[in-house]
Amino acid sequence: MRPLSKRPGNPLRARLRQRLDLARRTGSAARAELATLFEAHERLQARFDLLRESTSDGLWDVELGERKLMDPANEFIWSEQVRRMVGYGDASELPNGLSSLLKLLHPDDVLPTVTAFTAHIHDRSGQTPYDVTYRLRCKSGEYRWFRALSHAQRNAAGHAIRVAGALTDITDRRAMLALKRYAEAIVASLPTGLMVLDGELTIQSMNRAFCDIVGLADEAQMRGQDFGAVIPKSAIRDLAAALLAAGDTRQGIGVDLGDKHLRVAMAAIVLAEGERRLLVMAEDVTEEQRLRDEARHNAARYRDQASLLDKARDAIIVRGIDGRVQFWNKGAQRLYGWSSEEVLGHRIDHWLYRDGPAASSAVVKITLEAGEWSGEIAQRRKDGALLTVEGYWTLVRDDAERPKAFLVINTDITQRKASDEKIRNLALYDTLTGLANRTLLTDRMASALERASQAEDPLAVLFLDLNRFKEINDTQGHGVGDQVLVKVARRFQAALREEEVLARLAGDEFVVVAERADAAVAARIAQRLVDAMQDPVATHGQTFPVGLSIGIATFPRDGACMDDLLKRADIAMYRAKAAGGGFMFYQPEMSVGLLERIELAKDLSNALAAGALELHFQPQVDLASGRAIGAEALLRWRDPQRGWVSPGVFIPIAESRGMICALGRWVLAEACRQMRAWVDAGLRFPGRLWINLAAQQLEEADLVASIRGITGAAGIAPGCLALELTESGLMADVEGSIRTMATLREDGFAIAIDDFGTGYSSLAYLKRLPADKLKIDMSFVRDMLTDRHDYTIVTTIIGMARNLGLDVIAEGVEEGAQAQALRSLGCGEAQGYFFGKPVPAEVFAEKWLMTA
Incomplete structure (x- = not known):
């Protein structure tokens, strides 16, 4: 900053110049007055320098005169504190000038800053303030937030001829305000009631949850009131005072407030200034208490009946209309793994049913309409294991014939289902690879052809044969060959979509049936299968490069029945094999080629x-x-x-x-x-x-x-x-x-x-x-x-x-x-x-x- 005496337009400087001229004319008296004025100027300059150095704010000054704001002749001067705030040493690193400021401004802040400054200067009435916040890029590359204030000196016509102002770093203040607002938002949204008391147990604040729990419209009506006005229990107030004095904490305090039962916790804290505050947290556990009382009542009511039903092997359960378990016999505990203490009074459908509450909701609806239901349903044990039960539900009504509960008897049929499934798998699935066998392929292909015929959709049949697989069997034995087949089958499964049927016919022959698959789709499927066999198959410590030959026949072009499609896909496969592998589509001349090969x-x-x-x-x-x-x-x-x-x-x-x-x-x-x-x-x-x-x-x-x-x-x-x-x-x-x-x-x-x-x-x-x-x-x-x-x-x-x-x-x-x-x-x-x-x-x- 310049000394005040050196600034253009300084009134003191003008007065000194006038006195100097007078001194030249009048002699010693004028010189004495001039000396006095210079002494006053020095004192004023010293005070200004002290003020400038002692403030943490940066000061700036621009002299406009009759010039426009962006005129290069304008002298824009910063204090050294401005440079220190943005990390620069002196004017050689950050020259005076408006252009230096504009280069440091964040791109998003340039327009609003210049607009506000221009409006402040051009308002001849001086009513438009300049009070803005913006970001400046420091020498380190970091952007920091600043608040800029200024005041314009105007001439008689209201034109701004000089503007001076201050710059304050507010980055940390903004961060603290944001953190404060964040903390207040968290407290306000907590489901647990939270209230803050001062050292006199006077209410300082409470969140929305606390107001709801104690039945208040908002906290304003209780702020400044005594704690006892909210919880009018002298014993609770005395406990609060003792905890505050001792700096202690207490949890699990039961409080009855009207028809509500609250669980309260209190904790004393000490602020940085040494002042004490007491945090009071409250939960409305009325419903929880009701359920606990109801469970005890139900337990007593059914204790005698339970002793008889516990002897049954099946799971016998009574569930209320609301879905809560009212009775759980020993058979249910043995079957599912949950004790009666774990389930009574609870809705457990999300645990018990494999498909969640939706599965039981369907049974409940039928039972409410028909009075009973029976059937198979998939459930889950406590350890996560799945089981299938055969259930029988009966609707229980009260004396007024209103639905009251459901009596459920479940029998575990998991083992029986597994045996049935095993028999079915033996009949329909290949025992080595687990893929569909010829029987299941015949069934699925017949259904697919029927759907394709009705919808007039294309269908593709791909006949797959492994290249040189016989060599593996002959040289390594059938044990190794079987493992290669299993791994090949897994690769095929990974390459195919769920709706594409994969079957093993025999040996190293596989078939894929793809619905709604024209030639282009079939080619993409075949390429995925070929790509799946690019890497050698590893088993028994060895690797075997296994190639693939694929023949493709499409419905209806190449045939309308399964036998024709398989036969023609097989012919195309042999053509692909003769060509060294890959895939080929069946062409009518291929059948002619069979005679040609003969x-x-x-x-x-x-x-x-x-x-x-x-x-x-x-x-x-x-x-x-x-x-x-x-x-x-x-x-x-x-x-x-x-x-x-x-x-x-x-x-x-x-x-x-x-x-x-x-x-x-x-x-x-x-x-x-x-x-x-x-x-x-x-x-x-x-x-x-x-x-x-x-x-x-x-x-x-x-x-x-x-x-x-x-x-x-x-x-x-x-x-x-x-x-x-x-x-x-x-x-x-x-x-x-x-x-x-x-x-x-x-x-x-x-x-x-x-x-x-x-x-x-x-x-x-x-x-x-x-x-x-x-x-x-x-x-x-x-x-x-x-x-x-x-x-x-x-x-x-x-x-x-x-x-x-x-x-x-x-x-x-x-x-x-x-x-x-x-x-x-x-x-x-x-x-x-x-x-x-x-x-x-x-x-x-x-x-x-x-x-x-």
Whole structure:
């Protein structure tokens, strides 16, 4: 702040200037008067500075003159206290000026603050005050509340030429007021009566509940009155005085006030100023007392009758029309767990009935209308256990034929119901998974079809089959297989909505029936089911990747009866399975395809007999040098009408038609013939030629003799050949596989386990298998660079092979990055399109074989 003498427009300054001019003209007398005036000015300045520094408020001053409020020439000055209040040090941190204030104002307070200040300045009458509250942002970033007051100095025309004011921090005061209002609101809303007395037992205040309890319209009529005016009991007043004097507390004081019975508590407190107050709390327990008296009366009345009824095994209960228990025999206590003392005089429907008071209300209504009721109803014991009782209710009337009470006799039929339910479940539910069985599915599907037909709604039937589940059963046993089925069923249940019916038909076949489901809805359901099987199933310390194939048929497009819909969904499921899993909708041509598959099997048999099949050869390379170290012989079929037929199509047909063993023998014979031809042509084959043996071939008793005969007839030594056996095929008969492999290995054949990682072989068996090499399945190699799970599996297989002393080769390598990654992991061999596709013998020889 400037000293007063330095402020423009200061009257004292003007007077001093006049006296100074006079002193120059008149001499010593004027100079003496001027000195006196300067001395008065200094005293006044000192008093003002003292006043300014001693106040906690901040002071401010703005000189307007004839200028407008927002004119930059206006001099707006704050005291240092203003800066301290908002956390700033001096004018360098917070410069004087209206713009500094506006920057600190909370955005919501800028407009009302400026509006109020403008109105105060522009009111020439000076009747519009400036008294506002607003928030200022402190240097710390915190907003605090302030109250601003000002007064304007005006000229003769009423224009404000200077405005000065004070700023007060009211943040803590607002918080205290808010807390006080909060506390008062809580006290006012308490259901318990609360009254405050001073040291003379004079009433200071009472809440609304206390007024209601003692029958007062409001507290104002009793404020300032003696405590005895509210509770005119001398003994109670004496007790209150004693508690106040001793600073003590007393609870459970019974007070009769007219026809009311009160429970009173009193507690003395000492305020910060040392004054004493007495808190008096009151509850109206008239109804509670009435119930207690009534219960005692009822207990006495029925004591004799109870001694007889207690001998009954059933629960015998008398309940009043108001729902309160009047009688509770020993049978009820044994059945429900509550003693008579716990329930007499109480409404217990919310405890006793599983569905709450609504269940008993329906029975009460019927009994009041008909005089009696009987039936089954679900109830609850004290420990929370559910039970079902067979109840018989009779309406009891008084002498005037008015309804008086209900006599209730309840018999526990929980065990009988459980037995009935068990029998029903055995008939309608699958014992392993708990899902609906074929019988229940037939019933529910018939009802669903009837509803769909009447409402002309669509309906979808989804036929589900697990991929490769037979391998789990064959290799791990039915115990593990059953656990997998149970966990799969739980996943299906979690993926389906409550209204969608799920049933297990047999084995690994499931059916879903979805009402009001068109093709789009059915596809979404199928996708949820497929997604549910993305993660492997874990059981017995192992994990099993289980795929899913789903066929979908819809009503009415694909059939109007259950048999047609199931049959066509089944056909679509087999198509989905042939495509590698997922889901497919039934199409009419699929039924035609059934005949086509029969024709395909016949043509395949003819091609085999006519020698019309071919072998193609795919190189196997050393990852370090890139040189060929062997090749795999792969069966191909080019049909005259169909063209090239995929092995993924004709191999499953051969397996299902019992042709696979004959195909296997043909492949071995043709491979030996081709090897002999290359040798005779003077070509040197690098390493061994690898030939696949089907799982069904391992089941042939003469397999070893057959292989020896074919290779011997072609003049090919076992050291030139290697046999690949699938992991799952080996596990079908582990001990037999071990014996067969050992014999062939002793003959000189190399043995590889093909598609390793896709089966469910036990490590205990794996270490016993007389194998030379593990072949990593292409399903893991394909995504190993983008899927961390596949990468981990590949790494594990390579490490396992190394620890077991086996070589390892990866199939399906299609990118250089895959080859590089495999080599860095320790895999030395690979095959795949990156190195070369399967090609006919002459093309393979031209590229990969050299003259001896």
